Each structure stands twice: as structure tokens, then as C-alpha cells.
Amino acid sequence: MFEKELELIEKKDYTQLLSVIRDMNPVDIANLLSELPENKQLPVFRMLPKDIAAEVFVEMETEMQELLIRIFTDAELHSYLEELYVDDAVDIIEEMPANVVRRILRLCDPHTREQINQILRYPKDSAGSIMTTEFVGLRADMTVFEAFARIRKIGIDKETIYTCFVTDSNLHLVGVVTVKEMILAGKDIVIGDIMHKHVVFVKTTDDKEEAAMCFDKYDFMAIPVVDQENRLVGIVTYDDAIDVLQEENTEDIMKMAAITPEDDSYLRTPVWKHAKSRILWLMLLMISSTFTGMILTHYEAAFVSLPVLVSFVPMLMGTGGNCGSQSATMVIRGLALDEIENRDFLKVLFKEFRIALMVGSALAIVNTVRIMLMPEGTLALATVLGISIIATAVLAKSLGCCLPMLARKLKLDPAIMASPLITTIVDACSVLLYFSIAVAILKI
Amino acid sequence: MFEKELELIEKKDYTQLLSVIRDMNPVDIANLLSELPENKQLPVFRMLPKDIAAEVFVEMETEMQELLIRIFTDAELHSYLEELYVDDAVDIIEEMPANVVRRILRLCDPHTREQINQILRYPKDSAGSIMTTEFVGLRADMTVFEAFARIRKIGIDKETIYTCFVTDSNLHLVGVVTVKEMILAGKDIVIGDIMHKHVVFVKTTDDKEEAAMCFDKYDFMAIPVVDQENRLVGIVTYDDAIDVLQEENTEDIMKMAAITPEDDSYLRTPVWKHAKSRILWLMLLMISSTFTGMILTHYEAAFVSLPVLVSFVPMLMGTGGNCGSQSATMVIRGLALDEIENRDFLKVLFKEFRIALMVGSALAIVNTVRIMLMPEGTLALATVLGISIIATAVLAKSLGCCLPMLARKLKLDPAIMASPLITTIVDACSVLLYFSIAVAILKI
Numbered sequence: 033m034f035e036k037e038l039e040l041i042e043k044k045d046y047t048q049l050l051s052v053i054r055d056m057n058p059v060d061i062a063n064l065l066s067e068l069p070e071n072k073q074l075p076v077f078r079m080l081p082k083d084i085a086a087e088v089f090v091e092m093e094t095e096m097q098e099l100l101i102r103i104f105t106d107a108e109l110h111s112y113l114e115e116l117y118v119d120d121a122v123d124i125i126e127e128m129p130a131n132v133v134r135r136i137l138r139l140c141d142p143h144t145r146e147q148i149n150q151i152l153r154y155p156k157d158s159a160g161s162i163m164t165t166e167f168v169g170l171r172a173d174m175t176v177f178e179a180f181a182r183i184r185k186i187g188i189d190k191e192t193i194y195t196c197f198v199t200d201s202n203l204h205l206v207g208v209v210t211v212k213e214m215i216l217a218g219k220d221i222v223i224g225d226i227m228h229k230h231v232v233f234v235k236t237t238d239d240k241e242e243a244a245m246c247f248d249k250y251d252f253m254a255i256p257v258v259d260q261e262n263r264l265v266g267i268v269t270y271d272d273a274i275d276v277l278q279e280e281n282t283e284d285i286m287k288m289a290a291i292t293p294e295d296d297s298y299l300r301t302p303v304w305k306h307a308k309s310r311i312l313w314l315m316l317l318m319i320s321s322t323f324t325g326m327i328l329t330h331y332e333a334a335f336v337s338l339p340v341l342v343s344f345v346p347m348l349m350g351t352g353g354n355c356g357s358q359s360a361t362m363v364i365r366g367l368a369l370d371e372i373e374n375r376d377f378l379k380v381l382f383k384e385f386r387i388a389l390m391v392g393s394a395l396a397i398v399n400t401v402r403i404m405l406m407p408e409g410t411l412a413l414a415t416v417l418g419i420s421i422i423a424t425a426v427l428a429k430s431l432g433c434c435l436p437m438l439a440r441k442l443k444l445d446p447a448i449m450a451s452p453l454i455t456t457i458v459d460a461c462s463v464l465l466y467f468s469i470a471v472a473i474l475k476i
Numbered sequence: 477m478f479e480k481e482l483e484l485i486e487k488k489d490y491t492q493l494l495s496v497i498r499d500m501n502p503v504d505i506a507n508l509l510s511e512l513p514e515n516k517q518l519p520v521f522r523m524l525p526k527d528i529a530a531e532v533f534v535e536m537e538t539e540m541q542e543l544l545i546r547i548f549t550d551a552e553l554h555s556y557l558e559e560l561y562v563d564d565a566v567d568i569i570e571e572m573p574a575n576v577v578r579r580i581l582r583l584c585d586p587h588t589r590e591q592i593n594q595i596l597r598y599p600k601d602s603a604g605s606i607m608t609t610e611f612v613g614l615r616a617d618m619t620v621f622e623a624f625a626r627i628r629k630i631g632i633d634k635e636t637i638y639t640c641f642v643t644d645s646n647l648h649l650v651g652v653v654t655v656k657e658m659i660l661a662g663k664d665i666v667i668g669d670i671m672h673k674h675v676v677f678v679k680t681t682d683d684k685e686e687a688a689m690c691f692d693k694y695d696f697m698a699i700p701v702v703d704q705e706n707r708l709v710g711i712v713t714y715d716d717a718i719d720v721l722q723e724e725n726t727e728d729i730m731k732m733a734a735i736t737p738e739d740d741s742y743l744r745t746p747v748w749k750h751a752k753s754r755i756l757w758l759m760l761l762m763i764s765s766t767f768t769g770m771i772l773t774h775y776e777a778a779f780v781s782l783p784v785l786v787s788f789v790p791m792l793m794g795t796g797g798n799c800g801s802q803s804a805t806m807v808i809r810g811l812a813l814d815e816i817e818n819r820d821f822l823k824v825l826f827k828e829f830r831i832a833l834m835v836g837s838a839l840a841i842v843n844t845v846r847i848m849l850m851p852e853g854t855l856a857l858a859t860v861l862g863i864s865i866i867a868t869a870v871l872a873k874s875l876g877c878c879l880p881m882l883a884r885k886l887k888l889d890p891a892i893m894a895s896p897l898i899t900t901i902v903d904a905c906s907v908l909l910y911f912s913i914a915v916a917i918l919k920i
Contacts, residue, residue, distance in 0.1 A: 055674045059694050184659060193656050194638050211655060212637050215628060230499045248722055250503050251715035253697070270714050271695035277718065278692055281725040282809055288729070289805035290798055298810040299820060303827055307834040310802050314795060318839055321794040322846070325787035332783045339776045342786055346768035346903055349790060353797070354734055354761055354896050358754050361733035365726055366742040376743060383747055390751040395762055402766070452798050459790055 034064045041072055050079050058084065062091035074103055086115030093300075094127040101132055110139045117191045118144065119164035119272065122151045151266075159243040160236030162276060163257045163266030168196040172206060172224035176214045179223055183211070192269050195254040198227050203263040205231055205256055233258050236265060243268050244276035245370065284368055288361065288450035290317065317456050324349075324460045331467040334476050340408055341470055344417055345463060351395060352424040352462040353455035359384050359432030360454050364446045367436060377437050384429040392425030416470045423469075424462040431457060478508045485516055494523050502528065506535035518547055530559030537744075538571040545576055554583045561635045562588065563608035563716065566595045595710075603687040604680030606720060607701045607710035612640040616650060616668035620658045623667055627655075636713050639698040642671050647707040649675055649700055677702050680709060687712050688720035689814065728812055732805065732894035734761065761900050768793075768904045775911040778920050784852055785914055788861055789907060795839060796868040796906040797899035803828050803876030804898050808890045811880060821881050828873040836869030860914045867913075868906040875901060 040049040053061055053076075061080070065073050065088070077100065080088060089097065089112055101109060113121065113136065121140075125133050125148065137145050147165045154160030168190050170179050179196065187193040196214075198207035207227030217226050233256045234243045246255050247270055255273075257266040286293040290313035294301050328335075328345070335341045363380060366372035372380060396418035403409040403417060432454050436446035470476065484493040497505055497520075505524070509517050509532070521544065524532060533541065533556055545553060557565065557580065565584075569577050569592065581589050591609045598604030612634050614623050623640065631637040640658075642651035651671030661670050677700045678687045690699050691714055699717075701710045730737040734757035738745050772779075772789070779785045807824060810816035816824060840862035847853040847861060875898050880890035914920065 055672060057672075057674065057676055057694055060674075180659065187656065188660055193659070211659075212631065215624065215637070215655075216632055228499060228501075230501065230504075232501060247715075248718055250501055251718075253714075270697075270718070271691075274692055274695075274714070274718060274721065277721065278725075278813070281722075281729075282813070285725075285729060285732070285805060285809055288733075289801045291802050291805065297813075297815040298806055299815060299823065299827075303830045304834070306806075306827070306831045307838075310799075310831065311835050311838055314798055314802075314835055314839060315842060317798055318791055318795050318843070319846075321791040324790035324794075328790065329784065329787045332786075335786065336780055336783055339780055340773065342776075342779065343769035343773040345789065346772065346793060346907070347762055347765040349793065350765040350768075350900060350903065351758060351762050353899070354758055355754075357733050357896070358735050358758075361729060361735065362742055362750075365729055369722070369726070369741075371741040371743060379743065383743075383750070386747045387750045387754065390748070391755050391758055394751075394755055395758060398759060399762070402763075452801070455797070456794060459794065463790070 034067060037064055038067070041068065041076065046076075046079060049076070054081065054084060058087035059091045061088045062093075066093060066096060074100065082111055083115055086112050090116065090120045090124070094124075097124055098128060098132060101128070101136070106139055109136070113140050113144070117164055117189075118147045118151065118166055119162065119191070121148055122161075125152070154236055157240050158236060159234045159238045159240050159257050159268060160266070162240050162243070162272050163236070163268045164191050164272075165266045166190045167254070167256075167264075167267040168193050169264065170196045170198045170209070170223055172198050172200070172222075172227065174223045175219065176217055176221050176223065176226075177219035179209075179214060180219070192254050192267070195252070195267075197231075197256050197264055197267070198223060199264050205233060205258060205262070205264045207231060208256070210253075231256060234268070235260070240268075240276050241280050244273040244280065247273040248277065249370075280368075284364065284447040287445065287447035288364065290314070290450075290452040313452060317452050320456045321459065324456075324463050327460060327463050327467070331471070334467055334471055337476050338470075338474065340413070341467070344420075344466070347399075348417075348420060348424055348462050348466055349459045351421060352428045352458040355388065355391065355425045356428035356432040356454040356458045357450065359387075359429040360436055360450050363433045363436045364450060367440055367446050372437075374437065374441055380433050380437065381430065384433045385426060388426040388429035389422070392422035395425065396421045412474055416466070416473050419469050420462065420466040423465050424458065427461055427465070428454070428458045478511060481508055482511070485512065485520065490520075490523060493520070498525065498528060502531035503535045505532045506537075510537060510540060518544065526555055527559055530556050534560065534564045534568070538568075541568055542572060542576060545572070545580070550583055553580070557584050557588070561608055561633075562591045562595065562610055563606065563635070565592055566605075569596070598680055601684050602680060603678045603682045603684050603701050603712060604710070606684050606687070606716050607680070607712045608635050608716075609710045610634045611698070611700075611708075611711040612637050613708065614640045614642045614653070614667055616642050616644070616666075616671065618667045619663065620661055620665050620667065620670075621663035623653075623658055624663070636698050636711070639696070639711075641675075641700050641708055641711070642667060643708050649677060649702060649706070649708045651675060652700070654697075675700060678712070679704070684712075684720050685724050688717040688724065691717040692721065693814075724812075728808065728891045731889065731891035732808065734758070734894075734896040757896060761896050764900045765903065768900075768907050771904060771907050771911070775915070778911055778915055781920050782914075782918065784857070785911070788864075788910070791843075792861075792864060792868055792906050792910055793903045795865060796872045796902040799832065799835065799869045800872035800876040800898040800902045801894065803831075803873040804880055804894050807877045807880045808894060811884055811890050816881075818881065818885055824877050824881065825874065828877045829870060832870040832873035833866070836866035839869065840865045856918055860910070860917050863913050864906065864910040867909050868902065871905055871909070872898070872902045 037052060065077060125136055166189055168183055183193050194211045196209050197205060200206050207229050208231045209223055209227040213226050232246060232250060236257055236259050243255060254267045254269045256264055257268060259265045283293040292309040292312060294309050399417055399421060400414040403414040435449040435454060439446045439449045481496060509521060569580055610633055612627055627637050638655045640653050641649060644650050651673050652675045653667055653671040657670050676690060676694060680701055680703050687699060698711045698713045700708055701712060703709045727737040736753040736756060738753050843861055843865060844858040847858040879893040879898060883890045883893045
């Protein structure tokens with residue numbers, strides 16, 4: 033996709049190159065740099081104006097950032113650090129080895145270092161850890177004219193100027209006002225008269241997912257973050273919220289497939305790390321599926337005398353697993369999107385029960401037809417399977433909705449109660465049910 | 477959560493109530509209204525100032541919107557419609573029955589009606605269908621002062637004023653400039669000198685997910701949408717992009733759990749609709765699991781002579797299913813986030829192969845120990861299972877990555893190639909492998 037740019041680099045026409053790339057989006061410039069041969073990366077990067085270079089730097093892959101930081105002179109690194117937003121600097125620092133972190137912190141100016149350290153102190157998944165301390169703070173008695181003067185003075189270093197937060201002399205949040213409202217109000221209006229006094233905020237210690245979900249709910253551009261004394265200490269912006277939402281979705285999806293979530297992208301994660309994040313659940317589930325095996329062994333006499341019984345085990349286990357994972361998935365997603373609350377438990381259970389009866393009956397009917405068409409098919413066998421399928425569906429769907437809701441109640445992540453775990457439990461129960469019904473009805 | 481407000485309604489203290497709620501976020505007011513008894517909803521809604529009422533109306537559940545529209549007088553409905561952004565109006569119209577839609581369109585002013593109809597004409601999942609036609613368009617030869625005058629004049633009706641798009645006389649997009657850049661530049665600067673000329677845009681016919689992914693990649697606030705002649709016809713804003721991302725995530729998660737995605741939330745979807753969206757896959761998977769049953773029947777002689785073989789079937793099937801769904805999930809998510817491309821196919825396959833060898837070997841070792849501890853355990857049996865487990869893991873992980881990538885190549889949704897389908901195929905193959913290895917090694 034960068035043919036033209038790569039050609040200019042080949043031809044060493046750097047003047048033309050600079051005029052082309054300086055107008056590109058920083059994300060694209062970072063991608064272009066990553067496609068260059070290593071000996072061209074630094075020269076091209078150094079051609080960029082300082083402010084653009086800093087934006088490009090933020091968008092690079094961690095490996096390339098580390099490589100460049102190690103090559104930069106102290107003066108160079110210092111000048112780029114000056115251009116970074118505090119939350120971007122924190123994101124970079126979090127991925128770097130300790131010696132690089134020390135060098136970065138040493139080269140920051142003292143005020144920035146203080147802000148970075150403050151954010152680094154918040155727990156990993158807290159709202160505090162993703163906020164930036166750079167926001168536009170206004171006073172309620174300012175006029176719009178004064179507010180714009182302030183924005184013009186301090187705005188260049190602020191991540192967003194469009195949502196401004198109004199505080200009192202104790203730094204308590206008293207209102208919020210947007211640049212749109214100020215532009216439309218006119219310059220002599222007092223901020224206190226146009227600001228919104230009901231402000232939705234999060235605390236530094238709240239989960240970052242909670243902060244991100246506010247953006248899904250309210251369409252904010254930025255949300256204020258207050259400390260334990262209710263003082264405004266930072267803001268979270270919509271672009272960070274989008275990242276958190278995508279991350280949390282990925283994490284939920286991984287957990288639901290019995291994978292311990294990894295931060296890095298698929299291709300960049302080494303093989304042993306992939307194996308590590310998958311083996312734990314595989315091992316647990318393998319060991320627990322031994323129970324199903326033991327139940328089968330218990331009914332050895334039954335299936336030796338009527339071997340056709342064994343041939344329905346995969347179908348029953350499969351159906352149970354699929355029914356359970358459908359319900360678990362619906363409920364886990366509903367909980368994640370706040371569409372389902374703890375208090376809806378009985379409503380959900382009753383709903384899943386009725387769905388299970390419906391789909392179970394449909395499956396049982398089709399299965400009966402199939403068995404009656406088999407040479408060894410009998411009505412008794414069809415009855416055994418019909419009852420087993422319906423019972424399995426009811427059991428699977430009830431467990432599938434109960435376990436995630438129980439997890440939420442116990443303040444665990446519902447996503448870990450997903451398909452593989454439920455499948456394993458349902459497997460054991462459905463095989464037990466099936467053979468006890470078979471023994472009772474077929475008298476074997 | 478609305479104790480105070482509900483108490484004021486109880487006491488009929490509407491003056492106090494209005495002063496409390498008019499400062500609340502429209503999303504919260506909509507939630508409050510939905511908790512009121514039906515005979516209070518309309519009176520409280522009618523108390524709200526027109527502009528706030530319109531914002532609240534947008535945030536309501538579809539049922540309540542429909543209920544209110546049916547009660548509104550023509551004059552009332554017209555006045556609310558005037559306040560709505562075009563894309564919000566379209567969202568509402570898309571959920572309404574035909575007779576309500578006709579009434580809404582009749583009561584819109586002609587210009588708005590034309591814009592609504594234009595958006596409604598775009599295909600359901602296209603970028604055109606989620607865009608709004610209300611944006612601030614500027615000319616390159618305007619000064620910042622003139623630009624702000626224009627924003628002040630037309631801005632109140634625009635969904636976002638912060639990103640302004642610069643077009644030439646043919647409405648072709650030539651640049652983009654933010655309000656922040658204009659504020660910081662000063663009033664005499666010409667827009668053409670500060671605008672960015674490389675503009676990332678989408679076409680009206682592009683998939684809406686593609687438009688939304690641009691926000692994940694570039695941190696935009698708005699992205700321009702152009703028609704087939706490259707004329708600027710609308711913009712998509714970050715809040716709509718967040719909704720699309722969440723929707724697409726939900727859809728992917730549903731598909732991966734063998735559920736046909738439904739638009740509505742879990743609790744509002746009726747039982748029969750839930751059953752309908754689940755039965756198709758359950759039926760297909762039940763029927764296809766018959767193959768595994770047939771394979772078992774084929775090896776009847778083997779397991780009747782050595783019944784302990786049957787007891788390992790659930791473990792093998794479970795492990796195969798879990799291995800396969802782990803790989804499928806990783807690859808599907810990687811594809812969805814653009815972290816994996818079609819050209820990475822061999823890289824991914826080789827990676828999964830090595831992961832499979834690692835986890836397969838670990839599982840086989842643990843399983844060997846377990847078998848040797850069993851009274852009927854023999855080294856031959858342990859060997860049969862060891863080989864079967866490793867082979868199953870390799871097969872499951874290879875299929876788990878190949879099928880979603882194949883789907884992408886064929887322009888199908890990779891998510892439908894997820895766990896349940898792969899599990900069913902892996903089940904049949906692993907049972908076949910297991911029994912053929914058992915027959916060969918144990919000579920039964």
C-alpha cells in the first residue's frame with residue numbers, strides 16, 4: 033500500500049518523501065516505517081518534524097519503540113517525550129524493560145515525571161491507569177471569552193479541549209461544558225450559566241471497563257476521573273475507551289474459549305506463550321472429563337449387552353455441549369453489556385427452561401424419526417433417547433445460565449464459566465442420565 | 477437509583493422535579509421515564525423543554541418510542557422531529573411499523589425527509605446506513621474567523637462541529653481540520669494552510685464494520701463518507717462507531733456459539749425467537765454427530781472385547797473440541813481485529829502446529845501417568861492414547877485455524893466456522909483415529 037513512498041525512499045528523494053508523508057495520518061506513517069528496511073527506519077523517522085514524530089512514535093509497535101529509544105540520544109529522547117501526552121507516555125513505559133523505563137523517567141521534566149508516576153501507581157485495570165492528567169479545567173465564574181483564552185494558552189498540550197471540566201477552589205468537580213456550547217453561547221456568557229451540573233464521573237479505583245461502558249451508554253467524548261476525596265485528577269477520552277472495549281471483548285472471547293488472555297496480538301505472541309495460555313484449561317478439562325469416562329465404565333455391562341447405546345453418546349454429548357454454550361454465551365454477553373442484572377436471575381432461568389423444552393422437543397422428534405428408520409431401531413430406544421435429549425437440553429441450558437450469573441454474584445468474571453467448563457459438567461450428567469434411563473426402560 | 481425523583485413525582489412536586497431532571501443526562505432521564513407507571517410517563521415527558529425532550533426520546537427503548545409516537549399530536553411529533561439529528565431519526569424509523577414510519581415521514585419538513593430517505597436507501601450494513609448527513613463543510617479559502625462564523629450559524633444542528641470537512645466546488649473532499657487546530661491557529665489563518673490534505677474516508681457502500689474499525693485504528697472523532705463519484709455525502713461519528721463495534725462483537729460471539737444473531741437484547745427477545753435462533757445449528761450439529769456414532773458402531777467388536785476403550789472417548793472428544801475451539805477463537809478474533817491477514821495463512825498454520833505438538837505432548841504425558849496408575853492400565857493402552865491425544869490436538873488446531881481463514885478467503889464470515897462446527901468434525905476424526913490406532917497396536 034505504500035508503493036509511492038517506498039519508491040521515493042529507493043530513489044533517495046527525501047524532499048519529495050517528506051512532503052508526502054508529513055501530511056499522512058501518524059498511524060499510517062508508523063505502518064510505513066515498519067515496512068522499511070532497518071537501516072532506513074531511523075533516518076526517515078528523524079526527518080519528521082518533532083510534533084509529528086512524537087505522534088508517529090506513539091503509534092508504533094512496542095519492539096520498534098524500544099529499538100528507537102535505545103538508539104536515540106538523550107537530547108532526542110527528551111525532545112520527543114516533551115511532545116507526548118502523559119497517558120501515551122504511560123502506555124509506552126508499561127511495555128518497556130526496567131532499564132529503558134529508568135532512562136525515560138530520568139529524561140522527563142519533573143512535572144511530567146510526577147504525573148507519569150501518579151498514573152503508574154494505580155492498579156492495572158483501574159480507571160486511574162488509563163486516564164490522562166492533561167485536561168482543560170475551568171472555573172464557573174469565567175466568561176466564555178476567558179475560557180477560550182485559557183484553552184488557547186494551555187490547549188495545545190491537552191488531549192481533548194472539547195469537553196472542559198469546571199471545578200471549585202478545592203478541585204471538586206462542579207460542572208461540565210463543551211466547546212460547542214461555548215461557541216454557540218457567545219463570548220460574554222458566564223460558564224456557570226451554561227455548564228451541566230449533573231456530571232457523570234468515575235473514581236480512579238473503578239474498573240477501567242466500567243469507565244469504558246459509560247462511553248457506550250452516554251456517547252461522551254471524555255469522562256472525568258476523581259480521587260477518593262472527590263477531587264478531579266484526570267479524564268478518560270473516547271479513543272482510550274474504544275481500546276478498552278475492544279480489549280475487554282477480546283478477553284471475554286478468549287476466556288469463553290478456555291484460553292488465559294494474553295495482551296499481545298496473535299502473531300507477535302511466541303509459540304510457547306500461546307501453549308502456556310491454553311494448556312491450563314485443557315489439562316483441567318481433560319482430567320475432569322475422566323468422570324464421564326468413569327460413568328461410562330460403570331455402565332459397561334449395559335453397553336456390552338446393547339452396543340448400539342454407545343453410538344448415541346457423541347450425539348448426546350455434542351447436543352448438551354452446544355445447548356449449554358449457547359445459553360452461557362447469551363447470558364455472559366448480556367451481563368457484559370449490562371442488559372442482564374443479578375435481579376433478573378429467575379426471569380433468565382425460566383426463559384432458558386422454556387427455550388430448552390422447545391429446542392429439546394424439536395431435537396427429540398427428529399431423532400425419533402431417525403431411530404425408527406434404523407434397522408435396529410425400536411420405540412423403546414427412541415423413547416430413551418427422546419427423554420435423554422430433552423433432559424440434557426434442560427440441564428445444559430439451566431447450568432449455562434446459572435453458572436455465569438452465580439459467578440457475577442460472587443464477583444468473579446462470568447466469562448470463565450463458559451462453554452468448555454459447562455460442557456464438561458453437562459457431558460458427565462447427560463451420560464449418567466442417558467444410561468440410567470436406558471437401564472430403567474430397556475431393563476438391561 | 478431514582479428514589480429522589482420518584483418521590484417528587486409521588487408528591488406531585490413537578491416544579492422541583494423539573495429543576496432536578498432537566499440537568500440530568502438524557503440517557504438517565506430516559507431510564508427514569510421507563511421506571512415510571514404508564515400514566516406518568518407522558519406528563520413527565522411533556523414537561524421537558526423541547527430540545528431536551530428530543531434527546532431523551534432518542535435514548536428510549538423502541539417500545540416506549542412507539543407508544544409515545546402513537547399518543548403525540550401531529551404538532552408535537554413535528555416539533556420533536558425538528559430537533560432530531562438525521563441519523564437518530566433514521567435509527568428510530570428503522571424500528572417502527574410501516575404506518576408509524578409513514579406518519580413520521582409525512583410530518584418531517586421536506587429537506588429532512590429527503591435526507592432520511594437517502595440514508596434509508598443504503599444497504600443495511602453499509603457505512604451509508606449509519607452516517608449522518610449533518611456535518612460542517614468548509615472551503616479551503618475561508619479564514620478561521622469565517623469558519624467560526626459558519627459554525628456558529630449552522631453548528632447547532634450538526635452532530636459534531638469539532639471535525640470540519642473541506643470540500644471544493646464539486647463537493648469533492650480536499651481536507652479536514654479540527655476546531656482545536658483552528659482555535660490554536662488564530663482567526664486570520666486561512667483554512668487551506670492548516671487543513672490535512674490526506675483524508676482517510678469510507679465509501680457509502682463499504683461495510684459499516686470497516687468504517688467502525690477506522691476509529692479503532694486512527695482515534696478519529698468523525699470519518700467522512702463519500703459516494704461513488706467521490707462527493708462528500710455524510711460523516712460517521714465516534715459514538716455510532718462504538719455502537720457498531722459492540723454490535724459486531726456481540727454478533728461474532730453469538731455466531732461462535734452456534735447462535736443466529738438477534739438484534740434485540742436478551743430479555744426483550746421472546747422465547748420462541750430465542751429457540752428459533754438456536755435450533756438451526758443444534759439440529760445440523762446433532763445430525764452431523766451421527767457420523768461419530770456410526771464410526772463407534774463400526775468399531776463395536778473392538779470395544780465389546782475391550783470395554784475400557786469406550787471410557788476414553790469423552791476425554792478425547794472433549795480435548796479435541798477444546799483444542800479446536802481455542803485455535804478457531806484466536807484466529808477469528810485476530811481476523812476481526814485485522815491482526816491476521818490472508819497472507820499469514822502458512823505462518824498461522826505452522827504456529828498452531830507447534831502449539832498443538834506442545835500441548836498435545838503435555839496432555840499425553842499426564843494421561844500416560846494416569847493410565848499407568850489404573851489397575852487395568854498397560855503401556856500399550858497408554859501408547860494408543862498418547863498417540864491419539866497428540867494426533868487429535870494437531871488435527872483440531874489445524875482445522876481450527878484453517879477453516880476460519882478459508883471462510884475469510886471465500887468472503888464468508890469466519891465466525892461461523894467456530895467451535896461447534898469444528899468440534900463436530902474433530903469428534904468424528906478423533907474417534908476414527910483412536911480406534912484405528914487401538915486396533916493396530918492392541919491387535920483386537
